[in-house]
Amino acid sequence: MLIAITRKVSNSIAHCELTHLERQPVDLELARRQHRQYEKTLEGLGFELHSLPEEPRLPDAVFVEDAAIVLDECAIITRPGAGSRRLEVESVAAALRPYRDLVHIQPPGTLDGGDVLRVGSMIYVGLSRRSNSQALEQLRAIVRAHGYEVTGIPVGGCLHLKSAVTQVAEKTLLLNPGWVAGKNFPALKLVEVDPAEPAAANALMVGSAVIHPAAYPRTGERLEKAGIRVLPLDVSEIAKAEGGVTCCSLLFRG
Numbered sequence: 001m002l003i004a005i006t007r008k009v010s011n012s013i014a015h016c017e018l019t020h021l022e023r024q025p026v027d028l029e030l031a032r033r034q035h036r037q038y039e040k041t042l043e044g045l046g047f048e049l050h051s052l053p054e055e056p057r058l059p060d061a062v063f064v065e066d067a068a069i070v071l072d073e074c075a076i077i078t079r080p081g082a083g084s085r086r087l088e089v090e091s092v093a094a095a096l097r098p099y100r101d102l103v104h105i106q107p108p109g110t111l112d113g114g115d116v117l118r119v120g121s122m123i124y125v126g127l128s129r130r131s132n133s134q135a136l137e138q139l140r141a142i143v144r145a146h147g148y149e150v151t152g153i154p155v156g157g158c159l160h161l162k163s164a165v166t167q168v169a170e171k172t173l174l175l176n177p178g179w180v181a182g183k184n185f186p187a188l189k190l191v192e193v194d195p196a197e198p199a200a201a202n203a204l205m206v207g208s209a210v211i212h213p214a215a216y217p218r219t220g221e222r223l224e225k226a227g228i229r230v231l232p233l234d235v236s237e238i239a240k241a242e243g244g245v246t247c248c249s250l251l252f253r254g
């Protein structure tokens with residue numbers, strides 16, 4: 001059974017954390033409609049949806065990806081780098097508990113799920129403003145027994161590693177070479193974002209297709225040319241909160 005954990009958009013999303021973007025008004029109703037469409041797309045792709053209730057006092061709580069890393073063998077509950085986001089993890093942990101043994105990142109480690117890219121048995125961890133080397137070492141110790149190799153990747157110019165690079169097919173990554181160096185991934189094929197669309201590297205791989213923001217059609221074309229089926233979604237309001245399509249779900253086999 002394929003499971004998707006999501007969480008409804010908070011009515012306080014206008015007070016979200018922003019690092020690289022100027023604050024712009026978020027249309028809350030539109031954000032909720034776009035998020036519902038995202039959830040429906042996942043349902044249409046065969047995921048059983050666990051849509052958590054809104055957390056009105058946690059503006060960024062819709063971005064459930066940052067609260068956990070779900071592997072086949074266990075789930076790692078993060079300690080988000082932004083203090084305002086630390087309370088998001090407990091409800092995500094509760095939702096994951098029926099499916100996985102849970103292990104928690106401990107202080108002084110900080111880790112956002114958006115900085116964790118798993119490709120097969122490789123786990124790449126972005127060393128960003130949100131995620132530090134103490135958390136990387138903890139993660140390495142947790143997953144070693146399960147056969148994963150953990151590598152730190154310097155990230156600059158964007159929020160998370162997965163703002164800069166995501167997996168779009170078994171051996172293919174979509175990447176913005178200005179934010180993360182392609183040489184970090186020598187064994188993988190790379191598709192670069194269109195230079196006019198620097199924020200287009202965040203795609204959500206779902207089976208043989210990817211969910212990708214409709215705002216980045218040129219990069220969408222590059223993906224199609226590489227033989228990847230693209231499902232464009234309008235996520236304009238989520239993007240104003242510096243979120244992408246991976247951030248809004250945790251996808252795993254139940």
Ligand code: CIR
Nearest residue numbers: 016017063114241242243247
């Ligand atoms: C934040 O700055 O934490 C949120 N406004 C956006 C988080 C996006 N999450 C992600 O890319 N995984």
